[in-house]
Amino acid sequence: MSAQMNYLDGNAAAGELSKIFAIDVTAAQGQCAHCGTKKRFAEAHLYMQCPGLVARCCVCEHILLRFADVRHRAFLDLRGMSYLCFDTA
Amino acid sequence: MGAISRGFSGRRSATDVKLPPGQYLTTDFPVLSAGPTPRIALDKWEFTIGEGTNVLKRWNWKSFRELPAETITVDIHCVTRWSKLGTVWEGVSLDTLFAGVKTDAEFALVHSYGDYSTNLPLEDLMSTQAWIAFRFDDDDLAPEHGGPARLLVPHLYFWKSAKWVRGITLMHEDHPGFWENFGYHNYGDPWREQRYQGD
Amino acid sequence: MWRVGTVVMLHDETTTARTITLEVPDWPGHLAGQHVDVRLTAADGYSAVRTYSIASATSLEKRVELTVERLPNGEVSPYLTRQVAVGDRLELRGPIGGWFVWRTEQTEPVQLIAGGSGLVPLMAMIRSRAAFGSSAPFRLLYSVREPGAAFYCDELRRRSENDRSLSLTYAYTRATPKDWPRPPGRIDAALVEEAAWPSKIIPTCYVCGPTPFVESAAGFLSACGHAADKIKTERFGPTGGRK
Numbered sequence: 001m002s003a004q005m006n007y008l009d010g011n012a013a014a015g016e017l018s019k020i021f022a023i024d025v026t027a028a029q030g031q032c033a034h035c036g037t038k039k040r041f042a043e044a045h046l047y048m049q050c051p052g053l054v055a056r057c058c059v060c061e062h063i064l065l066r067f068a069d070v071r072h073r074a075f076l077d078l079r080g081m082s083y084l085c086f087d088t089a
Numbered sequence: 090m091g092a093i094s095r096g097f098s099g100r101r102s103a104t105d106v107k108l109p110p111g112q113y114l115t116t117d118f119p120v121l122s123a124g125p126t127p128r129i130a131l132d133k134w135e136f137t138i139g140e141g142t143n144v145l146k147r148w149n150w151k152s153f154r155e156l157p158a159e160t161i162t163v164d165i166h167c168v169t170r171w172s173k174l175g176t177v178w179e180g181v182s183l184d185t186l187f188a189g190v191k192t193d194a195e196f197a198l199v200h201s202y203g204d205y206s207t208n209l210p211l212e213d214l215m216s217t218q219a220w221i222a223f224r225f226d227d228d229d230l231a232p233e234h235g236g237p238a239r240l241l242v243p244h245l246y247f248w249k250s251a252k253w254v255r256g257i258t259l260m261h262e263d264h265p266g267f268w269e270n271f272g273y274h275n276y277g278d279p280w281r282e283q284r285y286q287g288d
Numbered sequence: 289m290w291r292v293g294t295v296v297m298l299h300d301e302t303t304t305a306r307t308i309t310l311e312v313p314d315w316p317g318h319l320a321g322q323h324v325d326v327r328l329t330a331a332d333g334y335s336a337v338r339t340y341s342i343a344s345a346t347s348l349e350k351r352v353e354l355t356v357e358r359l360p361n362g363e364v365s366p367y368l369t370r371q372v373a374v375g376d377r378l379e380l381r382g383p384i385g386g387w388f389v390w391r392t393e394q395t396e397p398v399q400l401i402a403g404g405s406g407l408v409p410l411m412a413m414i415r416s417r418a419a420f421g422s423s424a425p426f427r428l429l430y431s432v433r434e435p436g437a438a439f440y441c442d443e444l445r446r447r448s449e450n451d452r453s454l455s456l457t458y459a460y461t462r463a464t465p466k467d468w469p470r471p472p473g474r475i476d477a478a479l480v481e482e483a484a485w486p487s488k489i490i491p492t493c494y495v496c497g498p499t500p501f502v503e504s505a506a507g508f509l510s511a512c513g514h515a516a517d518k519i520k521t522e523r524f525g526p527t528g529g530r531k
Contacts, residue, residue: 005499005500005503006120006122006125006126006233006499007125007499007523008499008523008524008525009521009522009523010387011323011385011387011388011522011523012339012523012525014323014384014385015323015324015325015337015339015381015382015384018289018381018384019289024384024385024386024387026385026386026387026388027386027387040387041387042385042387042388042520042521042522043521045125047122047123047124048526049119049120049121049122049526050121050122050123050169051121051168051169051248051268051273052123052268052271052272054123054124056124056125061124061125062204063124063204066271068268068271068272068273070272070273070284070285070286071284071285073272073285075271075272077271090329090333090335091290091327091328091329091335091379092292092329092377092379093329093330093331094328094329094330094367094376094377094378094379095373095376095377096367096371097328097329097330097336097367097371098330098331098334099328099330099334099335099336099363100363117361
């Protein structure tokens, strides 16, 4: 992978995030708090080659979500999203 | 603990190599990043040392490269468990950059181009412990490894060696950076295996 | 969260890729396109987790097939492709993913574009479609390095020969079979235009492979007029994790 394409997408985060989300997160629709873009979480740019997991808006690259599983605790930062909408049907 | 997988041992190191606890030796140079690689034009690059809103010192690429630099060989240890020994860098010592700076601040927050930051005690940047490095392995530092310049603080876990370094803010109170306020250890000494908060 | 599967079959797809069939007694079933996390644990408790797409069809069976490609410097894939034996047990978490899926209730035409091992989840879709008896028309564009690197060749040929509504196009990037009409090279806009469903058919598109492949393939689909909300993507790459 070239340096410019050093990301995966929200699909790759689903397993880790299943530790804390009861509903599949990849199909959830979210809005970027920075640029307002609305996309499915599966479409976020995902950086996993780092101490935690960072999901970024595929349009403006601002952080949507951070997750770190540090041994016996899990940290979640959702500041970068105005909302995440899950289908609970 | 998970069910044992027959015959699986993961990455292991030769036992004659002394590494910090929990690390394995790598011969390649993994690229870890929390975001896209910033592309910084050299004619726009600058490095500043500041305190509060005051800029104490500022260099552009030209004035930075006129500073005396040195070649150092160090071992680096990443919190994701890989260690790379005998890495060769060229950089300007933080002692050189801080020459003439008068401050009673005890803490530093290091900023990168992009949204990354990391914090450490000011004394860990001094006394030949840290450099702003611009060459690795006899070549210009590649963007994916932090080029044009990165902080290099090899005695701490490598997340403290901020890539794409932009400046250092001096502080009287400690302020956690990107990973430090997210479960990772505030100091990060690999030899005491300080990976996470509470270690 | 973690289930234990027993390896019941191993099958080499290529010189570097192997399909592992696991029997998982409490498997809840899966949709085509979903994946699992596999966790390996060493005797001292060290563990490594990697993500693999499910290759097998949606079914009532308590079985899961994974096709694993061996990465040169991999930590887990060499173990899965060379050391794992029938009778071994592997821990799985899943099925995971609810977006990049094809459901048997879908009736619209489908365009699949695979780069290398990105074929795996799309093969689960092809197999599910057949198992269910779906008549949704499928087209697959499969980009691969060379003929020897392609997965499931015989099965794909057999399926497409027996089913007029499944059509295949291969694209080779490094070396082609003898007398191949197209010289080796990456997929381009012209090939996608020619091989894929026209956008006016409004197919649901699934693109899977390494990130640069997915970006360019999805870009070509957009350029052909396929709407963004009709293109689903899944990017493959290193997911190295320690937990």
